[in-house]
Every structure is written in C-alpha cells, then in structure tokens.
Amino acid sequence: MTEKLFARPKSLTDVSTHYCPGCHHGIIHRLIAEVIDELDVQDKTIGVAPVGCSVLCYDYFNFDMIEAAHGRAPATATGVKRVHPDAVVFSYQGDGDLAAIGTAEIVHAAARGEKITTVFVNNAIYGMTGGQMAPTTLVNQVTTTSPYGRNPNFTGMPIKMSEMLATLDGAKYIARVAVNNPVNMIKAKKAIKQAFEIQLNGLGFALVEVLSICPTNWGMSPLEAVEWMEKNMVPYYPLGVFKVPEEVAK
Amino acid sequence: MTHEMIMSGFGGQGIMLMGQLMTYAGMIEEKNVSWIPSYGPEMRGGTAYCSVIVSDEPIGAPMVSEPNIVVAMNLPSLHKFEPVIHPGGALIINSSLIDQEAKRTDIKIFKIPANDIADELGNAKVTNMVVLGAIVAATSCIELESVLKAFTKMFAKKPALLEINEKALRRGAEYIQKNC
Amino acid sequence: MAEKVLMKGNEAIGEAAIVAGCRHYFGYPITPQTELTEYMSRRMPKVDGVFLQAESEVAAINMVYGAAGAGARVMTSSSSPGISLKQEGISYIAGAELPCVIVNMMRGGPGLGSIQPAQGDYFQATKGGGHGDYHNIVLAPNSVQELVDITVLSFDLADQYRNPVMILGDGALGQMMEPAEFHSSNTGLVKKPWAAAGMRGRGKPNIINSLYLQPEALEQHNIHLQRKYALIKENEIRYEEIKTEDAELVLVAYGITSRIARSAMERARAEGMKVGMFRPISLWPFPEQQLAKSAENASALLTLELSAGQMIEDVRLSVGNIKPVHFYGRTGGMMPSPQEIYQEIVNIMNGKGGK
Numbered sequence: 001m002t003e004k005l006f007a008r009p010k011s012l013t014d015v016s017t018h019y020c021p022g023c024h025h026g027i028i029h030r031l032i033a034e035v036i037d038e039l040d041v042q043d044k045t046i047g048v049a050p051v052g053c054s055v056l057c058y059d060y061f062n063f064d065m066i067e068a069a070h071g072r073a074p075a076t077a078t079g080v081k082r083v084h085p086d087a088v089v090f091s092y093q094g095d096g097d098l099a100a101i102g103t104a105e106i107v108h109a110a111a112r113g114e115k116i117t118t119v120f121v122n123n124a125i126y127g128m129t130g131g132q133m134a135p136t137t138l139v140n141q142v143t144t145t146s147p148y149g150r151n152p153n154f155t156g157m158p159i160k161m162s163e164m165l166a167t168l169d170g171a172k173y174i175a176r177v178a179v180n181n182p183v184n185m186i187k188a189k190k191a192i193k194q195a196f197e198i199q200l201n202g203l204g205f206a207l208v209e210v211l212s213i214c215p216t217n218w219g220m221s222p223l224e225a226v227e228w229m230e231k232n233m234v235p236y237y238p239l240g241v242f243k244v245p246e247e248v249a250k
Numbered sequence: 251m252t253h254e255m256i257m258s259g260f261g262g263q264g265i266m267l268m269g270q271l272m273t274y275a276g277m278i279e280e281k282n283v284s285w286i287p288s289y290g291p292e293m294r295g296g297t298a299y300c301s302v303i304v305s306d307e308p309i310g311a312p313m314v315s316e317p318n319i320v321v322a323m324n325l326p327s328l329h330k331f332e333p334v335i336h337p338g339g340a341l342i343i344n345s346s347l348i349d350q351e352a353k354r355t356d357i358k359i360f361k362i363p364a365n366d367i368a369d370e371l372g373n374a375k376v377t378n379m380v381v382l383g384a385i386v387a388a389t390s391c392i393e394l395e396s397v398l399k400a401f402t403k404m405f406a407k408k409p410a411l412l413e414i415n416e417k418a419l420r421r422g423a424e425y426i427q428k429n430c
Numbered sequence: 431m432a433e434k435v436l437m438k439g440n441e442a443i444g445e446a447a448i449v450a451g452c453r454h455y456f457g458y459p460i461t462p463q464t465e466l467t468e469y470m471s472r473r474m475p476k477v478d479g480v481f482l483q484a485e486s487e488v489a490a491i492n493m494v495y496g497a498a499g500a501g502a503r504v505m506t507s508s509s510s511p512g513i514s515l516k517q518e519g520i521s522y523i524a525g526a527e528l529p530c531v532i533v534n535m536m537r538g539g540p541g542l543g544s545i546q547p548a549q550g551d552y553f554q555a556t557k558g559g560g561h562g563d564y565h566n567i568v569l570a571p572n573s574v575q576e577l578v579d580i581t582v583l584s585f586d587l588a589d590q591y592r593n594p595v596m597i598l599g600d601g602a603l604g605q606m607m608e609p610a611e612f613h614s615s616n617t618g619l620v621k622k623p624w625a626a627a628g629m630r631g632r633g634k635p636n637i638i639n640s641l642y643l644q645p646e647a648l649e650q651h652n653i654h655l656q657r658k659y660a661l662i663k664e665n666e667i668r669y670e671e672i673k674t675e676d677a678e679l680v681l682v683a684y685g686i687t688s689r690i691a692r693s694a695m696e697r698a699r700a701e702g703m704k705v706g707m708f709r710p711i712s713l714w715p716f717p718e719q720q721l722a723k724s725a726e727n728a729s730a731l732l733t734l735e736l737s738a739g740q741m742i743e744d745v746r747l748s749v750g751n752i753k754p755v756h757f758y759g760r761t762g763g764m765m766p767s768p769q770e771i772y773q774e775i776v777n778i779m780n781g782k783g784g785k
Contacts, residue, residue, distance in 0.1 A: 042629070043628060043629050043630050043631065044628035044629075044630060045628060046500065046626050046627070046628055048496070055641060056641075056643075058635075058637045058639060061635075062635060063628070063629055063635050064626035064627065064628055064629055064635050064636045064637070065626060065635060065636075065637045065638070065639075066495075066496060066499045066500075066626050066637075066638040066639075067526075067637070067638065067639040067640065067641055068492065068495070068496075068522075069492060069495070069518055069519060069522050072488065072489070072492035072495075072519070075484065075488075075489040075490075075492035075493045075495075075496065076492045076493065076495050076496035076499070077496060078482070078489075078493050078496060079454070079456065079492070079493035079494060079495060079496025079497035079498070079499070079500065079502075079504070080496040080497065080499065080500040080626065081496075082454060082480045082482060082493070082497060083454060083480075083496075083497045083500040083501065083502040083504075083627075084500055084627055084628060087500075087627070087628045088628075104485050104486060104488075104489065105485070105488075105489050105492070107485075108484075108485035108489065270436070270607060273436060273607060274436050277434060277436055277609045283436075283608065283609060284606060284607070284608050285436075285606060285607040285608075286602060286605060286606035286607070287605055308692075309608075309689075310689050310690065310691075310692035310693030310694075310695075310696060310768065311689050311690040311692070311693040311767075311768050312602070312606050312608075312686075312689060313602070313690070313765060313767075315767040315768065315769065316769070
C-alpha cells in the first residue's frame with residue numbers, strides 16, 4: 001500500500017501554466033488552492049482574475065472565476081460578494097493592477113470593509129507587457145521605462161500598499177509574505193489561510209501581499225532573482241503582519 | 251380642454267409643490283397631466299418655475315412656452331411671463347409682493363394678497379395654498395375637492411397638516427370669488 | 431390593475447427596476463440623474479436589495495460586471511460624463527455577454543458640458559461607445575409611463591439576449607412628473623446556469639471572460655456576437671408612428687424631443703399641413719425598414735434632436751438619398767419650443783428648406 005504524500009490540490013486544474021521558469025505565480029496559485037481545499041470551500045469560491053501576467057489564472061483555478069478589467073478586480077469582487085454573501089470571493093492582482101490603475105478600487109474595497117480577500121503579488125515590475133516600471137519598482141531599478149534606473153525625483157518613491165491599506169478601519173487583516181524559501185512559503189500559506197478565515201468569519205477586508213520574483217523581466221536567473229529580492233525588496237518591503245484582529249492573533 | 255400653466259416665483263415659496271398638487275389633482279380627475287421644473291438656462295434671473303399641463307388630450311411637450319395660466323409670485327416672474335400669456339389667458343398676481351400693475355389688456359388678471367392672507371391664518375408657509383385656491387377659483391381648471399384629495403395623498407404621513415392647508419386653499423378661492 | 435401614481439421620471443425608473451426584480455444597484459451621484467441613485471438608496475434596503483454607492487462610475491460599472499457575472503439582475507445609472515467613464519466596463523460586459531441595465535439621463539456636452547437635457551450621446555450609445563465590435567440594445571422612452579415599461583422590458587431583454595441594455599433618457603425626462611402604473615416583468619427572473627455563483631455541486635467551473643488570446647477563437651466569438659445582434663435586429667425593433675399615412679413631411683425624433691415635435695406636428699395639422707411623426711423607440715436596433723416604409727409617400731423628412739445631428743445619420747441610411755432629410759437641433763441644454771419646430775415645418779412645406 002503506497003501513500004500519496006504530494007498531489008495536485010483539487011482546486012487547481014490539471015494543465016501546465018504559461019508562467020516563465022522560476023516565476024512565483026505558480027507557487028502562490030498552489031498555496032491558495034491548498035487553502036481553499038483545506039477550508040473545504042471550493043464549491044462556493046469565486047475568484048476574480050486581474051489583467052497582467054496572472055490574467056489567465058482562471059484556467060488554473062478549479063472553481064468559478066471572473067476575469068476583470070485592469071485594476072477593477074476589487075470592484076468586480078464587490079459585485080459578486082454582494083450577490084452571494086455566503087460565497088468565498090477573492091481577487092488575485094499584481095502590482096500594476098492593484099497599486100497603479102486600480103488604486104481607487106482597492107482602497108475603497110478595503111475602506112468599505114468589503115468581505116473579500118485579496119492576494120496581491122508584488123514583483124516590482126510590469127511583467128505581462130514586458131518589464132516596465134511599476135509603482136512598486138525600487139529606486140534605481142532598471143526597467144524598460146526607467147532605463148537609467150528609477151529616479152525618485154521624477155517618479156517618487158515606491159508605494160507600500162500594505163502599510164497604506166493597514167491604516168484603513170475596514171481592512172481587518174493585512175500581511176506581507178514571500179515565497180523565496182520553504183519557511184517563508186509555510187508562513188505565506190498561513191497568512192493566506194488567515195485572510196480567507198477573516199472573510200469566512202465575516203470580519204471584513206483581508207489582503208496578503210506576496211513578494212515575488214520576475215526573472216525574465218529582471219534579466220536574471222531564478223536563483224539570482226531570489227537573491228536580488230532578498231537583498232533589495234525585503235529591506236524596503238518588510239515582511240510581517242501589519243494588522244490582525246485580536247481574536248485571530250491569539 | 252387643455253390648461254397650460256406656469257407657476258413662478260423665487261425659491262422657498264413652495265412653487266414646485268403647488269404645481270405638483272395641481273398635477274396630482276388633475277390625475278385624480280383622470281386627466282392627462284405633466285409637471286416639469288424650470289430646467290434650463292432660463293433658470294438664471296431669480297425666478298424658479300414649473301410647467302404644469304392638465305388636459306383632456308394627450309400631452310406633447312411638457313415644457314410650457316405659451317401658457318394660458320400664469321402665476322406670478324414675485325416681480326421678476328411678472329416681468330418674465332406676462333408677455334407670453336396666450337390671449338384670453340389668466341394671470342394670477344401675488345399682490346403682497348408685487349406692487350406693479352400688469353400691462354396686458356387681452357388677458358384676465360387676478361390679484362390676491364397671498365402672503366397677507368397666509369399671515370392672517372397664522373402660517374406664512376401656506377401662501378402657496380392660498381394661491382392654489384385662487385387659481386382654481388379663477389380658472390376652474392380643476393375641482394377644489396380634487397386638490398384636497400391630492401393633498402391628503404401626498405401628505406398621507408402628516409394628516410395634521412391638512413386642516414391649515416385646507417383653510418388656506420378655501421380662503422384663496424373665496425378671495426377671488428368675492429373680489430374679482 | 432395597479433394604481434396610478436405621480437412620479438418623477440428618475441424615481442419611476444428606480445421603482446420599475448424593483449418591480450422587474452432588480453435587487454442590486456451600483457451608482458455614483460451625477461446631475462441630472464441623482465434622484466434615481468437616491469431613490470435606490472431608500473428603496474433597496476426595504477426589499478432586501480443591495481444599494482451601493484461606488485467610489486466612481488468606473489467602480490460602479492465593474493461592480494455591475496461582477497454582480498451580473500454572479501447571476502443577479504443588476505442596474506447602474508449615470509449621466510453623460512459618467513457614462514463615458516463606464517464605457518470600458520460596458521465593453522467587457524458586452525464581450526462577456528452579461529445581462530445588465532445601464533441608464534443614461536443625458537446632459538449637455540462635450541466635456542463637463544452642462545446639467546441641462548441633451549441628446550448628444552446618441553453615437554456613443556448606439557455605435558459602440560467602448561472598444562470592439564459590440565452593440566448595446568438602446569431604448570429611448572418619451573414619457574414617465576414609458577420609462578417604467580421600458581425599464582421592466584430592459585431587464586427581460588438583457589436576460590434573454592445576455593446583453594447590456596441602455597436606457598437613453600435625458601435630464602428633462604428624469605425631472606418631469608407624470609402618472610405611471612407599474613406592471614411586473616413578463617419573463618420574471620430566469621435561471622442563469624452560466625453564472626459564476628460558486629460551483630455548488632456543478633462539477634465544472636463557470637468562467638466569465640472576454641479574453642480570447644487565439645485570433646481564431648476571438649473571431650469565432652465575434653461571429654457569435656454578430657449572429658446574436660442580427661437576431662436582436664430581427665426581433666426587437668420598436669417605434670411609434672403618428673399620422674404618417676398621408677404625411678408629406680415626416681418628423682423623426684426620439685425621447686423628450688419627440689414630445690415637442692408632437693406638439694409642433696399637431697399645430698401644423700391644425701393649419702392643414704400634412705405632417706406626421708416617426709419615433710424610434712429602439713435606437714439600436716434602429717427601425718430602418720420601418721422608417722423607410724413610413725416615409726414612403728412623404729416628400730421630405732425632418733430630423734429633430736438635442737444635438738448637432740447624430741441620429742440623422744441613421745435616418746439618412748434608412749431612407750437613402752432619394753428624398754431630402756432636413757435637420758433641426760438645439761445643443762448645450764437648450765430646448766426648442768413647439769413654435770420653433772413649427773416654424774421649421776412651415777419653412778420646409780413652403781419650399782424654403784430648413785437647415
């Protein structure tokens with residue numbers, strides 16, 4: 001009798017993804033799927049996909065999905081949740097989607113205490129369009145639209161969404177995690193699970209920011225990219241839980 | 251029969267409500283009715299007004315441009331609308347606030363000191379009801395009882411208001427019957 | 431039979447939506463349709479519905495997208511500048527084939543324009559508005575009663591064709607009061623097995639989407655959409671003809687303008703002039719053949735709009751180049767009087783042309 005120790009979560013479909021080698025989206029998808037399975041809510045989950053690299057995530061998640069317009073996933077998720085308050089609704093968004101074009105939607109979904117969960121993947125660059133500067137691009141980081149490095153005198157400082165959203169009363173759980181090593185992956189999964197539990201308990205808005213690499217557009221190997229992230233992103237975007245309801249923190 | 255009315259004055263005189271009550275009363279009498287507030291660049295110049303049509307025929311344009319009934323609650327209203335009244339039409343002037351005479355000779359002119367009558371009744375807020383009574387008495391466009399029914403419907407949640415408003419409505423009508 | 435009530439156009443739309451089973455409304459205040467937003471905020475909680483004031487028109491239409499995708503009867507409303515902001519979302523809704531009702535109580539434009547009634551959004555409403563090959567069903571009522579009836583119909587059509595329906599009104603229709611009666615929806619709530627409502631035992635996920643990265647697939651999707659539009663063209667033409675049988679001049683007008691045109695027409699008839707009126711109620715699909723037939727025996731047409739001339743293009747396409755199509759329009763929130771239009775009629779009938 002053999003025991004299966006590692007299998008595809010049932011909340012993931014059996015297809016290969018389009019993501020580049022080394023990309024963290026696949027890991028983050030899997031963590032979400034595992035959490036959905038563990039919470040046994042696949043049958044009442046509705047995900048909202050963004051525009052960006054993860055635009056096709058509706059092909060990879062094995063539950064109902066809606067593909068939203070660029071930046072509008074929190075508004076679309078709001079519409080869904082208001083129709084099906086008993087459903088588990090989440091948006092999956094990148095940094096261009098959430099922190100640039102969709103800033104108003106994420107801020108107001110959080111401010112309303114919308115009972116949805118957002119997984120925010122921050123890789124400091126626009127991936128889908130080929131490596132342009134994002135609002136989260138670091139100072140001096142070279143991109144195709146900051147070819148001499150991001151100059152804060154012209155473009156300001158990178159935006160810290162988690163810290164900003166944590167100031168809103170409606171946001172009940174805000175955490176920043178990374179999936180650069182197994183320990184952090186376990187922490188990331190715990191945070192994602194808590195963010196969904198906040199929703200299941202009807203407490204309010206929950207967001208998990210996941211620091212991620214983009215080897216292709218950063219122009220690095222996956223290992224170099226992980227190192228670059230640890231050295232450059234983590235100091236500016238510190239990991240941790242920014243906000244957690246007392247009853248959950250215990 | 252078609253009655254095309256313009257009720258005009260300044261904001262706060264209850265012009266819009268007066269028009270709505272007239273419209274509601276027409277509906278109760280199963281006539282075709284429409285009400286539309288002044289809504290356009292003509293709003294400039296200190297007058298607020300509404301167009302009301304009460305008709306046996308289907309109503310085309312709800313905006314009245316050639317009224318056969320005009321109510322002028324203040325002086326700018328008189329200046330603005332006296333010239334456009336259809337010959338043979340009626341002009342009701344609030345003489346409490348307008349000390350000028352109308353110039354037209356081809357229309358019927360009714361003057362009523364509406365604010366003074368309302369003050370006598372002890373409630374300045376019912377000035378518009380005094381005028382509404384005057385319109386009904388002056389033009390017979392509608393039954394007074396229909397206006398009362400309309401009032402009862404529109405203020406179903408505030409039945410206490412009926413008594414003073416009914417009094418004002420009847421006083422306005424009586425004034426026209428006695429003096430004009 | 432329901433009792434007649436006296437209502438403002440904007441509020442009548444709101445009540446009609448509730449009668450039609452709409453329980454989700456997402457909006458943002460803008461003059462001259464704010465009474466509708468306010469009405470929904472009062473009424474929705476009383477019928478266990480959802481009223482949500484969004485942070486922008488952009489957010490509102492994307493909430494509509496989510497709610498429609500989740501299977502609800504849903505509505506949003508705005509006025510011209512706000513409708514411009516919604517266009518991206520409307521394109522997504524059309525592409526993903528979601529049913530919803532969008533109300534545009536038009537005001538003067540372009541830009542911030544004015545808050546007075548206008549009809550300058552005809553092109554935007556009927557020719558696309560957003561990106562891509564799509565059509566809204568566009569309906570243009572001209573009275574408070576018709577606002578009610580068309581609102582109810584709009585929800586039915588939206589569900590039937592899985593297509594956005596736009597009610598194209600104007601500030602005047604929204605502000606005016608007339609008696610109205612409310613009759614419930616013909617089809618009532620329909621089952622939506624395609625909705626993203628959670629699988630709940632379904633076995634296979636539902637995906638709401640307008641993305642087709644393969645050109646072949648997207649072309650097939652477009653062909654499918656065009657077939658649907660052809661079906662709508664075949665079945666959903668709506669119009670009204672008044673005294674066109676013997677008319678030498680046929681007036682063409684929609685919405686509030688048709689009310690003014692009607693007064694002018696009656697005046698001309700009283701003077702012995704053979705004038706009729708054709709009123710498109712469905713602006714898309716436009717009643718092309720019906721207008722051509724209606725004006726068959728007329729020697730000219732006069733298109734009347736609160737714009738610099740937009741619907742006139744469809745009028746010309748309908749009747750061809752065989753007879754003159756005159757135009758008279760006011761813009762910026764100016765409303766023509768019946769006398770102004772009557773004068774145009776006289777000029778044309780006397781062979782002086784019009785504009």
